[in-house]
Amino acid sequence: MRxxxxxxxxxxxxxxAYVAVPLAFGGQDYVMSLIIAALTIxxxxxxxALLGNLGGLxxxxxxxxxxxxxxxxxxxxxxxxxxxLPAMLAGGLGAAVASVATLPALxxxxxxxxxxxxxxxxxxxxxxxxxxxVTGGAGxxxxxxxFPTVLGLELGSKVGAYCLILTIVLAWMAVYAAIRGSTxxxxxxxxxxxxxxxxxxxVPSTHLKALMLLVSAFMTGVIGAFxxxxxxxxxxDYAFSGEWTVLPIAAAIFGGYRTVWGPVIGALAVYxxxxxxxxxxxxxxxxxxxxxxxxxxxxWSPQGLLPLISRLGLRSGEGGDKEGKPGARA
Amino acid sequence: MLALESVSMxxxxxxxxxxVTLAVAEGETLGLVGPNGAGKTTLFNLxxxxxxxxxxxxxxxxRPLGRAANWKRARQGIGRTFQIPxxxxxxxxxxxxxxxxxxxxxxxxxxxxxxxxxxxxxADKQHVDAAHGxxxxxxxxxxxxxxxxxxxxxxxxxxxxxxxxxxxxxxxGGTLMTVKERFGLTMIVIEHDIETIRTLCPRAVVLNFGxxxxxxxxxxxFRDPEVVRSYTGDAAA
Amino acid sequence: xxxLTLQALFSGxxxxxxxxxxxxxxxxxxxxxxxxxxxxxxxxxxxAYVAFEMERSAGLxxxxxxxxxxxxxxxxxxxxxLAVSRIRxxxxxxxxxxTFGVAIVLTNLILIVxxxxxxxxxxxxFLEGFVIADTLFSMRSEVVFxxxxxxxxxxxxxxxxxxxLGRALRAVSSNRDAAxxxxxxxxxxxxxxFVVSGVLAxxxxxxxxxATVVFPALGHNLTIKAFVITVLxxxxxxxxxxxxxxxxxxxxxxxxTFAKPxxxxxxxxxxxxxxxxxxxxxxxxxx
Numbered sequence: 001m002r003x004x005x006x007x008x009x010x011x012x013x014x015x016x017a018y019v020a021v022p023l024a025f026g027g028q029d030y031v032m033s034l035i036i037a038a039l040t041i042x043x044x045x046x047x048x049a050l051l052g053n054l055g056g057l058x059x060x061x062x063x064x065x066x067x068x069x070x071x072x073x074x075x076x077x078x079x080x081x082x083x084x085l086p087a088m089l090a091g092g093l094g095a096a097v098a099s100v101a102t103l104p105a106l107x108x109x110x111x112x113x114x115x116x117x118x119x120x121x122x123x124x125x126x127x128x129x130x131x132x133x134v135t136g137g138a139g140x141x142x143x144x145x146x147f148p149t150v151l152g153l154e155l156g157s158k159v160g161a162y163c164l165i166l167t168i169v170l171a172w173m174a175v176y177a178a179i180r181g182s183t184x185x186x187x188x189x190x191x192x193x194x195x196x197x198x199x200x201x202x203v204p205s206t207h208l209k210a211l212m213l214l215v216s217a218f219m220t221g222v223i224g225a226f227x228x229x230x231x232x233x234x235x236x237d238y239a240f241s242g243e244w245t246v247l248p249i250a251a252a253i254f255g256g257y258r259t260v261w262g263p264v265i266g267a268l269a270v271y272x273x274x275x276x277x278x279x280x281x282x283x284x285x286x287x288x289x290x291x292x293x294x295x296x297x298x299x300w301s302p303q304g305l306l307p308l309i310s311r312l313g314l315r316s317g318e319g320g321d322k323e324g325k326p327g328a329r330a
Numbered sequence: 331m332l333a334l335e336s337v338s339m340x341x342x343x344x345x346x347x348x349x350v351t352l353a354v355a356e357g358e359t360l361g362l363v364g365p366n367g368a369g370k371t372t373l374f375n376l377x378x379x380x381x382x383x384x385x386x387x388x389x390x391x392x393r394p395l396g397r398a399a400n401w402k403r404a405r406q407g408i409g410r411t412f413q414i415p416x417x418x419x420x421x422x423x424x425x426x427x428x429x430x431x432x433x434x435x436x437x438x439x440x441x442x443x444x445x446x447x448x449x450x451x452x453a454d455k456q457h458v459d460a461a462h463g464x465x466x467x468x469x470x471x472x473x474x475x476x477x478x479x480x481x482x483x484x485x486x487x488x489x490x491x492x493x494x495x496x497x498x499x500x501x502x503g504g505t506l507m508t509v510k511e512r513f514g515l516t517m518i519v520i521e522h523d524i525e526t527i528r529t530l531c532p533r534a535v536v537l538n539f540g541x542x543x544x545x546x547x548x549x550x551x552f553r554d555p556e557v558v559r560s561y562t563g564d565a566a567a
Numbered sequence: 568x569x570x571l572t573l574q575a576l577f578s579g580x581x582x583x584x585x586x587x588x589x590x591x592x593x594x595x596x597x598x599x600x601x602x603x604x605x606x607x608x609x610x611x612x613x614x615a616y617v618a619f620e621m622e623r624s625a626g627l628x629x630x631x632x633x634x635x636x637x638x639x640x641x642x643x644x645x646x647x648x649l650a651v652s653r654i655r656x657x658x659x660x661x662x663x664x665x666t667f668g669v670a671i672v673l674t675n676l677i678l679i680v681x682x683x684x685x686x687x688x689x690x691x692x693f694l695e696g697f698v699i700a701d702t703l704f705s706m707r708s709e710v711v712f713x714x715x716x717x718x719x720x721x722x723x724x725x726x727x728x729x730x731x732l733g734r735a736l737r738a739v740s741s742n743r744d745a746a747x748x749x750x751x752x753x754x755x756x757x758x759x760x761f762v763v764s765g766v767l768a769x770x771x772x773x774x775x776x777x778a779t780v781v782f783p784a785l786g787h788n789l790t791i792k793a794f795v796i797t798v799l800x801x802x803x804x805x806x807x808x809x810x811x812x813x814x815x816x817x818x819x820x821x822x823x824t825f826a827k828p829x830x831x832x833x834x835x836x837x838x839x840x841x842x843x844x845x846x847x848x849x850x851x852x853x854x
Contacts, residue, residue: 058664108847110663119795119840120840126830183438189421194418197476198429199399200378202435246671282679285675291672293668
């Protein structure tokens, strides 16, 4: 209902993304690589935002799920001969299974949860190094199979990989939007400030949070698997790198993690500006900009960039759900 | 319907409830009275499973509740309100009821939500932000509405009439009687106002310092000298 | 076997002294403001790099650069406090994200100024052996900074319990509103706790520089270690921090001796999670 007047906008964006971008940049491998990397971060940012906004849980360890997804998918294709696309889904499932180990952390309050998940990321990384017989240890895995050709579209090409990650990210956004718009989404939103009140009307709040953690981990795992097959190389330091946590958080906070589009727009903006502008200006240490951005957003617009823009005049009706606005919903 | 057997509750050595044994029959409306700090709300918290009792047993509809989680008890048919209204934040009035119905009663029935909103005089406000857009009377009505949307068999009302003016109190009291008849509820009502208890409840139980000191018709209970001693001071305050 | 165990316990004990200094600053801010300063490790690292710079460009002994490092790190800590104190909503989580951002900024600043190379002191005195009772081996730096760590812990403990400001700090940490009623200005006390944590971070950074090597990414690991010890100790216990630090130090050194060094971090992380899940108050916490 609320989405109806926005349909043309969504269609225009889809057209732009699937047709205009490949036409414009298809020949420039470097630009396409950057966009693919930005969407990879955007995908994790959506998963992170789903957990943050709906589960009310801030995670500092999504690298854990990224890494597990990457390893599971890579190993299934390398050692068990799985085709790549099913293996990627299995990578997501693997990450979801790994997230079951983190469920005890749900009992912890906000900051403790955030750092407990970080501890899990460290533990997973150490395990990846130590179980050398399976994971190849610190040396990592080489020649991980690339993407197949589906319906004539060569997913292994830059444009193909772009279409694949774009589809995955859009699917995750759709999942995020669907959950947010459902009765479950209502209950999840209410849980932040009124957990007991939701429980006494029958909402199993801990179960719902756990479910969001599983969904978020699954999403992140699939993205990790995508990355492994795209660059065809994996080692523990890379797969469980803190960057898979830092960049998505900066992107989601910048774009606004309470909105569906925010995390992806944030990722595209932050990553592309970083790579195209700041990396040119200062070859090392340019990630400084992520820290500055994160700090500045927290201080001046913790709801993200979109609400900031809409506050400046462009009333969008979406986002800013936190602000009291009697009678604004219809 | 509800049976408490030697229920006690201690908070860090302080006894909030001591050895409370109480039975509530199906269809009954029980008034729960007593001075502040007598343990009335603690009793609601134990029945609705906010925390487990230190000792004793609670059975609902013939089955022991044991350590069942609070959300499970809602699904078994125990609805409650909070003394300080606790609307579900970020949601509209109607969304509040939708969540309660979907999770507490396990279904979606828009007609029934319409009926609850109508009964509680909230129909005009159903799209208002529940946490920020309601007057006190409406907040209290929403408390009752959330509990009703769960489709309870037992409804526990914690001072839903408190803080209202006399006329509003009378009108809302009437609404509660209608609601009880319409949905065939058993009710426990915490209330300070003796007059309200007289009109709503055929039976009253008085708690003082965590113990039941009287149990009977409001007339008999309020004549009890021990009750008068414990209760009048508070009522006059 | 016995000798090996004793040596591991001894090394762990000495490491614990340095760890305690590292963690105490974080624990202090955590105790007063309920804020986990995720940039704490970077403050420590900053002190180490100040010492490195003074040694490289002025030939100063690391110990002689303590005054300069105190000023640099103290001011940085104060700046972090000023930023954090501007947060109005959901301070607990937003401060976590904010200090996370500050940590990223500091790490990259260090990277830009001093490059990604691994740095260590050129003063060999600290690295020379020190043998106790012919059997227990250590480096001079370890022994010196174990002593310094103990002294700092004792001084902080005394200061919290006996000075007026220290008591005000404890008052704010246990009940912010009551402290306000008592005429204590929480903002002043909280700012002070950040500065004191900067002082502790400075000593910790110099100690780490003298005893081992530093590189830009180290800050993150230091923060994690400090937080693990803080959780292990529990809120508001200074001796708890010392004991927690020594336990972690010994746990790591036993792991390195009897399993392998690469599993050290695993020990710390597993201990951390177990404490969070089984005894969230920590070993010596008040609540």
